[in-house]
Amino acid sequence: MTNMFSNNQSINKSLDHLFTLIKDQNDKINQLRKPQPNLSIENHNQVKKLEQCRGVPSFYNYLKTGNGNGPFLELADGSVKYDMINGIGINLLGYSHPIYIQSHLESALKDSMICGNLLPDHSYLSFCNQILENINQSKLEHFWFATAGSLANDNALKILWTKTHPKTRLITFEKTFAGRTIAGQNITWNKKYKENLPELIDVDYVPGPSDAKTAAQITIHSLEKLIEKNGNIYSAFLIELIQGEAGFIFGDSQYYQQVLTWAKQHGIYIWIDEIQTFARTTELFAFQMFNLHDLVDIVTIGKALQICGTFYTHELNPKAGVLGGTFAASYSSLLVANRSLNFLLNNNIYGTKGLIQEIHNHFIENFNRLQKKYGEQVIPYFGGVGLMISFEVGDSSYELTWKFLNQLFDNGVIAFSAGQKPARIRFLPSLMTTLSHIKEVFDIIEKTLSEIIIKDK
Numbered sequence: 001m002t003n004m005f006s007n008n009q010s011i012n013k014s015l016d017h018l019f020t021l022i023k024d025q026n027d028k029i030n031q032l033r034k035p036q037p038n039l040s041i042e043n044h045n046q047v048k049k050l051e052q053c054r055g056v057p058s059f060y061n062y063l064k065t066g067n068g069n070g071p072f073l074e075l076a077d078g079s080v081k082y083d084m085i086n087g088i089g090i091n092l093l094g095y096s097h098p099i100y101i102q103s104h105l106e107s108a109l110k111d112s113m114i115c116g117n118l119l120p121d122h123s124y125l126s127f128c129n130q131i132l133e134n135i136n137q138s139k140l141e142h143f144w145f146a147t148a149g150s151l152a153n154d155n156a157l158k159i160l161w162t163k164t165h166p167k168t169r170l171i172t173f174e175k176t177f178a179g180r181t182i183a184g185q186n187i188t189w190n191k192k193y194k195e196n197l198p199e200l201i202d203v204d205y206v207p208g209p210s211d212a213k214t215a216a217q218i219t220i221h222s223l224e225k226l227i228e229k230n231g232n233i234y235s236a237f238l239i240e241l242i243q244g245e246a247g248f249i250f251g252d253s254q255y256y257q258q259v260l261t262w263a264k265q266h267g268i269y270i271w272i273d274e275i276q277t278f279a280r281t282t283e284l285f286a287f288q289m290f291n292l293h294d295l296v297d298i299v300t301i302g303k304a305l306q307i308c309g310t311f312y313t314h315e316l317n318p319k320a321g322v323l324g325g326t327f328a329a330s331y332s333s334l335l336v337a338n339r340s341l342n343f344l345l346n347n348n349i350y351g352t353k354g355l356i357q358e359i360h361n362h363f364i365e366n367f368n369r370l371q372k373k374y375g376e377q378v379i380p381y382f383g384g385v386g387l388m389i390s391f392e393v394g395d396s397s398y399e400l401t402w403k404f405l406n407q408l409f410d411n412g413v414i415a416f417s418a419g420q421k422p423a424r425i426r427f428l429p430s431l432m433t434t435l436s437h438i439k440e441v442f443d444i445i446e447k448t449l450s451e452i453i454i455k456d457k
C-alpha cells in the first residue's frame with residue numbers, strides 16, 4: 001500500500017503489516033453464517049438497551065461487529081448476512097474495501113481526528129479540485145464540505161436565499177425527501193416526518209415524474225398554476241432526480257430537460273439533491289446521466305464517498321460568513337473520498353458498459369425471471385437505476401413489505417423499505433456485489449417469497 005503521508009520507513013512497514021492482518025481477518029467473512037445461540041441472547045439484550053437509549057424500537061434486531069467483506073456483514077449475534085442496503089448507501093465500495101482499511105490506518109498519522117474548515121489540509125483541497133474538474137461541463141465552480149447530507153442541503157438553502165432575497169419560497173416534487181434538519185423536514189413531503197413541527201419554510205409541491213407520456217406537461221401545468229396563483233415568488237426548484245425515499249421514482253432526460261428549462265425561463269434556480277444518487281447511477285452525478293449540465297445551479301451530495309457537501313455556481317457564491325462550521329469531515333473520510341473518486345473514475349465503473357450498469361442488469365434479469373415464474377401478483381413492480389434498485393411484493397402494502405423484509409433478514413439478506421403507497425423494498429448494493437452473490441441473494445428472495453407471499457395466496 002502507498003502511504004500518502006509518511007516518509008518514515010518503519011511506520012510504513014508497520015502500516016503495511018497491519019493492513020495485511022486486517023484484510024486477512026475480514027477476507028474470512030466470505031459466506032453466509034447463521035446466528036449463534038449464545039451470542040444471539042447477548043445481541044438481543046444489547047439491542048434492547050439501545051432501544052432504551054434511543055427511545056424508539058430498532059428496525060432490525062442487531063448490532064454489527066465491525067467486521068465485513070464486500071457485501072457480507074458480520075452481526076453481533078454471530079451471523080453473517082448479505083447487506084443490500086448498507087446503512088442506506090454508505091459503503092459504495094463494499095465492507096472492508098482496501099481503500100477503507102488503508103485510509104483508516106493512514107489517518108492515524110494525522111495530528112487529530114477531524115479536519116476543520118479552519119484547518120484544511122491537502123486531502124481537503126485535492127478532493128475539491130478533483131471533483132470540480134469532473135463537473136467542469138456544468139457551471140458549478142465551488143464546493144463546501146458538510147458533515148451530513150441534511151447540512152449540505154441547509155447550506156444550499158442559505159446560498160440560494162442570500163441570492164434571491166426576499167424570495168424564499170420553494171417548489172419541489174411530491175414525495176421529496178430533503179433530510180432531517182428543521183429545514184429538511186419542512187421541505188420533505190411525508191407528513192409523518194414533521195408532525196407538530198412548525199411550518200417555517202414555504203414549499204409548494206407539484207406532481208413529479210411518472211410513467212405517463214404527458215408527465216412533463218402535467219408537471220409544467222401545475223407549475224404554471226402556481227405562478228398564476230402566487231406570482232413568481234420562488235427562489236428555487238429542489239429536485240431529487242431519482243426519488244430515494246419514495247422507492248426510486250424517476251423521469252427520463254426529456255422530462256427533466258423540459259421541466260428544468262421551464263424553471264430557468266422563469267428565473268427559478270435549479271437545486272439538485274444528489275445525496276442518495278451521487279456515484280450510484282451510470283455517471284458520477286445523476287444530473288450528468290440525464291444530461292442536465294447546463295441547467296443545474298446548486299447540487300448537494302452525501303453518503304457514497306463518506307463525505308457530504310454543496311456545489312454552487314460563481315453566480316451563487318455567497319459573501320464570506322454565510323457558510324462556516326467547525327468540522328468538514330474526518331481525515332479517514334477525506335482519504336476515502338479522494339481514493340474512491342480515483343477508483344471510480346479510472347476503473348470502467350460508469351457508462352452504459354460500466355460495472356454499475358452490469359450489476360444493475362444482473363438484478364433486473366433476475367427480477368424478470370422471478371416475475372415470469374410467479375406473476376405480477378407476487379412481484380408487481382421492479383426497477384431502478386444503477387445501484388438503486390427496488391421492487392414490490394404482494395399487495396405492496398407497508399405491513400406486508402415489512403413482514404417480507406423481516407423474513408428476508410432472518411433468511412440472510414438485509415434490505416430496507418421505501419415509500420408507503422406503494423411500499424417498495426430498496427436495495428443500495430455495493431460495487432463489490434458479484435454475479436454469484438446476486439444469484440445467492442435471489443435464491444433467498446425466492447425462498448422468502450414462498451414463505452411470505454406465495455403461502456398467503
Ligand SMILES: Cc1ncc(COP(=O)(O)O)c(C=O)c1O
Binds near residue numbers: 177245
Ligand atoms: C435525497 C436525500 N436528501 C437528504 C438526505 C439527508 O442526508 P443525511 O441523512 O446524510 O443527513 C438523504 C438521506 O437519506 C436523502 O436520501
